[in-house]
Amino acid sequence: MFSKLLLLIGITMMYSTPLVFGALGGVVSERSGVVNIGIEGMMTMGAFTGASVSYFTGNPWLGFLAAGVAGGLVALLHAIASVTFNADQTISGIAINLIGPGFALFFCRLLFKDATMTPPVATLPRLFGEDAFAGTPAANLNVDVTVVLGLIATVFIWFILYKTKWGLRIRSVGEHPAASDTLGINVGRTRYSCVLASGVLSGFGGASMTLAIISQFNPTAISGQGFIALAAVIFGKWTPYGAYGACLLFGLAQALTVVLGGSDSGVSIPSQILAMLPYFLTIVVLILFVGRSVAPKADGLPYEKGER
Amino acid sequence: MKLAAKVLKKPIASTLIAVLFGFIVAAVVLVAAGYNPGQSFGALFHGIFAKPKYISNVIIKATPIILTGLSVAFAFQTGLFNIGAEGQYIAGAVAAVLVGVKLDLPPVLQIPVVVMAGVLGGTLFGWIVGYLKARFGIHEVITSIMLNWIGLYLSNFVVASGTYHMPNSTSTYPVNPSSYTMLLPNWKTSKAGMAALKPHQWLYEVMLKTDVNFGFLVAVLMAAIIWYLLYRSAKGYELRAVGFNRDAAEFAGINVNKNITDAMVIAGALAGLAGALAITGTAPHKISTLAAFENNGFNGLSVALIAGSSPIGCIFAGLLFGGLLYGGQSVQQDVGAPTEIINIMIGTIVFFVALTKIVPVLAEKLEKRGAGHVQ
Amino acid sequence: MEVSTEYAVQMHGITKLFGSFCALDHVDLDVKKGSIHAVLGENGAGKSTLMNILYGLYQADSGEIYINGKKAEIKNPNTAIGHGIGMVHQHFMLVDNFTVTQNIILGNEVTGKFGIIDTKKAREEIIGIVKKYGLEVDPDAKIEDISVGMQQRVEILKALYRGADLLILDEPTAVLTPQEIEELIEIMRSLISGGKTIIIITHKLKEIKASSDVCTIIRRGHSIDTVPVADVDEEQLATMMVGHAVKLVVEKAPAKPGDVIFEIENLTVKNERGLEAVRNLSLKIRRGEILGIAGIDGNGQKELVEAITCLTRAQSGTIKINGVEIQNTTPRNVIDHKVSTIHEDRQRRGLVLPFTVAENAVIEKYRTPEFTRRGMIDRSRMTGFARRLIEDYDIRPAGCESQPVRGLSGGNQQKVIIAREISNEPELLIAVQPTRGLDVGAVEYVHKMLVRERDAGRAVLLISLELDEIMNVADTIGVIYAGSIVASFPQGKVDENTIGLLMAGGRLNETGSEST
């Protein structure tokens, strides 16, 4: 029983971590007033870059950083469109979701002799070292270091958003850009930074898949996590802790399907029905506990100076 | 100058420019990767236009995404973001199969019944999203994303279920042929049909080698109906009022919650119709285990965006998209360039569609410069 | 005019184009140090634009700005703030879900290590300024929870906090109660004595007289004149502003009230936060009568209107129109019972901005057989109808029926709403703040319309924060305080001071109150 519990925790943590980074990216971007539907595309780019840099350098940390940079570069496109050109942020985000994976696979083919997957790559360490608690149920708690990074990132983003002047400015830009503008806050620059940060975080999210969970990049390494992260942003009411919680809930539901799905679990639900559980549970939790969530007021609205 | 400015102000100009940029970026990427862009685009156009049956195939491929595009565009016009067309499409296909396999009525009855079943399947999914939004204020994006996955597993559940699973396959039984919406499905494969078609080479090819079906006509008709509904009917007036300004609509006595639900119901019905028509109109007329999304709904998203959410625009955007998807295969086959090129190209087009808001602004500048010269 | 250090600000030959539209044409403005300088002009005259240029939000196409006699290049609000300029905008620039303190320090935060905001220190600094100028506010309250008057103080504090020497107030009184206005004038005086200079923009002639030293009049982007306020009277100012003589008093015949057709009894309504905003409120309106409700913002006016229009539930009590109870039904039902409402928030509740004028004109009756047959809207009838309204109500530009209403000016948007609501031929016409942000000419027009409707035998409920409006237009004046009508008087039987006292929660000594 106890070991089952530890297992649930371990799987929950593992499953939710890429989502956490992606969702944090969404929170940061949307808090500054830029809707980010393109998390999926940014994560894919990060997943690929992380794996390939780790492969070529043998240094997973370098890969992790590079993934952030790659995610940021993709996000730059989104920022140019939605901040500089006041473009429709939804459209731009959808475009990112097409372009990101397109380029990731394209570069992968170029770098790996026309293969769309990398060989196994050096991975990030685990929290207590490779073999800690090996063979005991506690090994489930020896999570990937990215799990902790995700938690740190959550606290960090919360700290930035709610305790520092930058956070105050970011939130003001997302709520009332004109007010920020009259106080000499550069709305465009703030939004640029946030969108880029969003890309960096999403890139980390992608890399925490390929550098911790599966240790290679392949075309399906990121398949839908970006959208779940997007849902987590809304579910979590655009706050770092809320989003983190939503990702955990989703991870937990996945863990439950895993634990209930084994032929020795004593539960006989068709696996297709069981697989619906996380998605179904999300809706139920929304109905029962969460309800309406209100976006930052200026979320999705391009800021045009002097517009009345 | 004036003329140029005038032309540039038209929305279609922006879209065409976006398409042009899509090609340019794709060309740059191709060159960078060592492929000949001219050859690649040649292959693309060859793959789309070289034979009547290719054109026919493009139209067939375009049909479902025109409809899902319409679904998304319609929702946009009513202030909703229907990222759930994928799931609604699946629900439509599943429902059509559920009914089409079991029932075997004469075609005049069977076809409407099966198609309506599909429409209802999509409607149900749309309704859930709309109802949860209206009743509990739950954001449609979350429910839609979740329902997409639920739809996928539901479909797989049906495929695996005892009564529908076809032994030795990864699919259900096909729907009964009485549900088929191809053009003369029985006649064309009969001896008489073959004989009659044989002398007309292209007709023969189009009829026998592609699943020419009524779907496209239905899609065009739906685009017209949706346009009419949105811009000419009292219901459309309500839906748009709620979409643009919920508070004002509520104050004016319009039932906001009902209209949110109705909008999602209609959007879902359109995507469901797409799924149903794919089942009745194209081989293999059944659903198979889905390992991943087939993107019929997600492509509809891009179609709607390229079309600027115009119902009529969806027809053309859908054809463009269908052409790129279908013809894109040839780029890989003929030139060896990876298929990702097409995704990059489509992505770029969508990206520039987002940017093209500036085209009319530029046009205005151009106009002003022109005026300055006159002075 | 000479450039001199005597002046806090001198703007010379300012020209500003929006596209091909010339909003300002060689406008001059010279503001003496330590003075209160009024800028007066009709809606759209260019006042805000001029101030936005001074504050660096817009760039002038030509012209110079001198601050304290030195030429200044004001590229953005930051440089303006650097020059000691602070601005309180016409539309408040406050982040609703931030606290007062957060709003004040935004962009100029007091921080410790790592950019951490030192809220305590910030609060102390703010309290210091609050004390100095008598600007009482709660530093920890959220903006969405405080009154409009308070919000304005926060705006002023924002400027002072940044060390502003020159304060621009863009239409600061539009949303204030008489008492608040007095307090504001008080505050302005204390600022002047503290060495500040103030530019105040307003349409309200009385306030100019009450507060300002000098007044510059702008009409359609041109500076008309600059006069010492003491030398002119209100009529003269109005004439200069509009370009022709205007009547400042509403002309109307005495009311001839008929039977009671609208009646509220013991109404109680809770607000969003679950507090009783309307408490046991009762009122009656007769045919051919305008009932004006005076009151300070936040005393239940909003909830009262929401309850009547069924946007919100009534906890208890009845609302009857022609004897039929309509409370807790639907907005549709209320409209069907011939209640028409001019909502105070025209862009949120009144109009669908992307819709055309014609589409907006039929928003309550598109389903009637007149406009819809077999589910299809008869567009030619719809545009025909709109064209008639445009003509009858002089909505500009003429022939705008197929334009999105978004492109119309604020005044004309308001006219669309008024035209639409009156065209419903209501039994009861509710007008909430119908002249908010409109200039004198437009205000006159709206008032005329309300009186015309009264004379046509309708009951009119006028709710306004502007006491003048109530005093001038209403036949019966009710005062709302803390969710109840605390007193009511026939027009002319009460003076402004009494009403102002009642609005602020005071009690009457004499028995002047009688019920309608």
Added chain:
Amino acid sequence: SSGAASSSEASSEASGQAASAAGSSSAAATNYKVLMVTDTGGVNDQSFNQLSWKGLQQLEKDVPGAKANYSESKQESDYATNLDKAADDGNQLIWGVGYAMAGALQNAAQQNPDIGYAIIDNAYETVPSNVTCVVFRAQEPSFLVGYIAGKTTKTNKVGFVGGQKSDVIDQFEYGYKAGVAYAAKELNKNIDVVSQYAESFVDSAKGKAIAKSMYSGGCDIVFHAAGGVGVGVIEAAKEANKYAIGVDMDQAFLAPDNVLTSALKRVDKAVEQVSKDAIDGKEIGGKTYSLGLTEDGVGIPEEHKLMGDDTYNAAMALEQKIKDKEIVPPASKDDYDAFVKTLK
């Protein structure tokens, strides 16, 4: 193993030579175009599509003048159009990968009697004269790896992770279970097999989670037949320092210390060989190649450092028994139930 893969019931003796002599015998084939149509998994499915393509790429290298190509299906309805387009483009041999394509391929073959077709994992009841079917008896290598797992397990509990349930995956599952049961019988003990489906062929994280759960539930060996999901399974084995068994190809490269062995299904070899036969003008139309251990179309890798020689040799002995038809590994639940009864 020899590397040659293909053979039919009709011509098993020819296969060895054909493979080794491939280069020379096909010299005459100038500009022979071969194309494969993938199923919806795409060419990089880390499973049979990818292996098929590997086979065709090898063909291109080995046979001068052979031109290989693929076309990817994104959805079910692409099968027919891709096959049709392939016919237009002058391909002489067209592969359909996966039995989902059976119907579409049959139609195409009927419409283009002059073109050769071949299909993986599907056998028609009556094979059209221009179609070659290639099916694998995947239950055979699965049986072997199951046996190895049974012999190797210390916890007496092993796992199986499937992608999505289908007849092909059943071959792996029940072959494996039968192998485990066989070993248990031999060792005279009870070995539990836990099986679980990921409902996906792509969700590696889920594969990892399932395997984690199996390892923590006491399994020490997990076999997967789940495409990309298996990447996660192997990853979990690495982390838990337990064994995983690969599928389709030798997956030891993913985790040399943890991949105990793999159930090989040499789709690449088969595709290459059948294509060569076609290029050489052999009569392959209308035939079904059922490839098992005997034909060397399936198997396990020779490398066996993690299990020791004893176990490996025992498995090889078993392989011989299967080749000799002394043992017929079951490919479905019913066969498996029957098989287990024979053990008692």
